[in-house]
Amino acid sequence: MLRDLGLAAALLGAILTAGCGETPSTATTTVGESGDWENMGPSKVVTLPDGYEVTAELKISPQERGEGMMYRSSLPVDKGMLFILDRMEPQGFWMYNTYVPLDIIWMDDTRQVVEISANTPPCGDRDARNCPSFGGSVPAIYVLELAAGQAALHGVQMGTRLDF
Numbered sequence: 001m002l003r004d005l006g007l008a009a010a011l012l013g014a015i016l017t018a019g020c021g022e023t024p025s026t027a028t029t030t031v032g033e034s035g036d037w038e039n040m041g042p043s044k045v046v047t048l049p050d051g052y053e054v055t056a057e058l059k060i061s062p063q064e065r066g067e068g069m070m071y072r073s074s075l076p077v078d079k080g081m082l083f084i085l086d087r088m089e090p091q092g093f094w095m096y097n098t099y100v101p102l103d104i105i106w107m108d109d110t111r112q113v114v115e116i117s118a119n120t121p122p123c124g125d126r127d128a129r130n131c132p133s134f135g136g137s138v139p140a141i142y143v144l145e146l147a148a149g150q151a152a153l154h155g156v157q158m159g160t161r162l163d164f
Contacts, residue, residue, distance in 0.1 A: 037079050044082055046144060047163040049155035056082035056144060056164070068145070070097040075147040082164065083143040091143065092136030095123040101148035105156055106140035112161045114138045119148045 040057040041064075047053050055078060059065045065083050069075070085091055093104055099122050106115040115135050123131035144162065156162070 037074070037076060040079070044164050046080065046082060048150075049157075049160045049162075052154045054078055054080045054144075054146065054150075056080040059083045062086075068093070068098070069100065069102065071099070073099055075100050075102065075145075077147050077150055080147075080150075081145040083145075085141045085143065088139045088141045090136040090139055092133035093117075093120075093143065093145075094131060094133045095120065096128050096131040097124060098122045099124050103146045103148055103151035103156070104135055105144040105146070105151055105162070106135055106138065107142040107144070107162060108139065109141050110161065111142060111164070113156060113158055114140055116151060116156065116158065118151055 037057075040055075042058045043055050044058055045053050046056045057079070059068060059081055060083075065085070068081060068083070088109055091106070095102075101122055102117075102120045104117040104120050105113055108114050115138050117134040120134050125131055146156075151157075
């Protein structure tokens with residue numbers, strides 16, 4: 001009976017803590033290369049300076065923006081994430097539980113590039129304190145994340161405007 005009570009207590013604890021705190025590594029949303037992007041949510045086509053088009057998954061709510069690229073195992077060169085912030089202000093991006101290197105591009109309300117963090121390294125470290133933030137030194141309202149190297153390849157630089 002004591003063993004049954006212990007089992008019941010463990011099950012109750014698991015039920016009560018489901019969805020709270022950190023996601024256990026066995027329950028992450030990491031999926032295979034194509035699966036990361038096959039079922040993406042609402043998206044917008046972003047045209048880069050050389051005319052190359054990227055389909056960017058929109059991240060609008062605070063929860064969506066907070067998750068961003070966390071647990072994604074890939075970022076194809078024709079995909080990205082477009083974050084729409086609440087207001088124009090400096091916004092650093094934290095790379096915790098991000099598994100792929102990124103180009104992070106901050107834009108103002110005219111969609112002009114105001115800051116770039118090229119080849120931003122991932123940080124899958126279990127200790128969140130070891131993961132740095134990048135950018136956020138100037139006000140921005142849009143942030144685009146691309147696969148590392150894509151910004152330079154397609155002519156994205158300070159002062160250029162992106163179309164979306």
